[in-house]
Amino acid sequence: xxxxxxxxxxxxxxxxxxxxxxxxxxxxxxxxxxxxxxxxxxxxxxxxxxxxxxxxxxxxxxxxxxxxxxxxxxxxxxxxxxxxxxxxxxxxxxxxxxxxxxxxxxxxxxxxxxxxxxxxxxxxxxxxxxxxxxxxxxxxxxx
Numbered sequence: 001x002x003x004x005x006x007x008x009x010x011x012x013x014x015x016x017x018x019x020x021x022x023x024x025x026x027x028x029x030x031x032x033x034x035x036x037x038x039x040x041x042x043x044x045x046x047x048x049x050x051x052x053x054x055x056x057x058x059x060x061x062x063x064x065x066x067x068x069x070x071x072x073x074x075x076x077x078x079x080x081x082x083x084x085x086x087x088x089x090x091x092x093x094x095x096x097x098x099x100x101x102x103x104x105x106x107x108x109x110x111x112x113x114x115x116x117x118x119x120x121x122x123x124x125x126x127x128x129x130x131x132x133x134x135x136x137x138x139x140x141x142x143x
Contacts, residue, residue, distance in 0.1 A: 034061025
């Protein structure tokens, strides 16, 4: 089966948008829409060659990313400083699953692994106190 370039761009864009659901960050969706824009311009006949298609894909994806990401991120992700999860876990005592340093480590909260960092080195299996959360990383201190 021979697929046309516009169908390939459309499928590539769809794949990127689906993968966005598995990865946090709201980035791949803009590249998926950029691929859809490329599929549309190819279908209309504005970009018959691969170099023109690649240029439309790159320019449209990056423009969408830089112009819309912050607005959509606030809508879909929200403001991480006001998350309910911070109120629930800040100040709580949790178990260090690995050694934790300023480079990182792992802690366990209610059966779930979280990335953790500490200014003070902490050994594995120690109890630590959660000070704050930044994104998906918890900042902890020794008990």
